[in-house]
Amino acid sequence: MALKNQFSSFDFECGTDEAGRGCLAGPVTAAAVVLPPTFKNTILNDSKQLSEKKRMLLKPIIETEAIAFSVQHIFENEIDDINILNASIKAMHASIAQLRVIPNYIVVDGNKFKPYESIPYTTIIKGDCKFINIAAASILAKTYRDIYMEKIHEEFPMYNWKQNKGYPTKEHRAAIKKYGITKYHRKSFRLLPEQYRLDL
Template sequence: MLLAKHQDILIEAGCDEAGRGCLAGPVFAAAVIFPKDFGHEILTDSKQLSATQRTELRSIIEMKALAYAVASVSPQEIDRINIHNASYLAMHRALDTLSLKAEYILVDGNRFIPYQQIPHCCIIKGDGKYLSIAAASILAKTYRDEYMEKLAEEFPQYGWCQNKGYPTIQHRSAIMLNGLTHHHRRTFRVTDPQLKLF
């Protein structure tokens, strides 16, 4: 795992998102700037970690980062501008609220909409290669999971405590039985041909 590409000379922020493939809830994104000497033995892609590890690492990230920020884009905005643009917008919003201005941006994935003319680099599976992207993936994931668990208190029938809004059989079946809420993304379709929404 590498710390950064240009951190010796530039203030570098790693960005990642969570919740892109969900049927319900916002998409979240985070941006993280680490000090030059930061290191951690288990910090990696959030999908490779247990919920307990993610929670522990979130505290470490928030304590050790020079700056971090988390932002979201609502289901209504996702429906209006599409999920790809919404993911980039969430990253831009996170970058907007960093207490340090990034001079170089590392982005997980293969696409990004340029942000304020700041140079950036897209890295496929970057959350397994760069510490700042891995940290951003953990923050985006844990903040989003907490948000969906809170929503589940009001809408327990959709199983959001377990599925976090992803298109599980449980979630799709609950939609067929109970209909859509204002937290659902109405432009997303259920892929199982046995469970059609439209």
């Protein structure tokens, strides 16, 4: 099914989405994207439906053709301070704030958001499978976060973040049991062994 270009009839509708919400390590990353109303791409879909190769292929296309885009990380200490939902929304707000045009409508993937300035918005469950601007944001959020996780993998290769990107895979959890946690781990997450958690 082809994705729709826009939800509203506004000139500068911004799609926003985040990546890394369910991870044990690394930032939550959000992107905001304003695409031209005529933008078309046959490969572009929700980033979770695409291979890594296709996402990396789409990244420069989105960056080149977008009217505006921005990507922002919120790091683990802040996630622990304000919780992952608030951190995800804060990352989306930060990415919208950095756009070089002020959007006049915002469409958000999922069902949770807080008003940004006085810009009207709509939350759309599975929005990244329905609207091309949210799908583009999901791809930028995912690719930028993956690149960051590959970079910090070099510092702590035993967790294999270049492969699991900080998600709670069996291998990642086994490495935490064996080596403990790093400065990049989120200490408020329940999947961490009890001795490392902040909430006890």
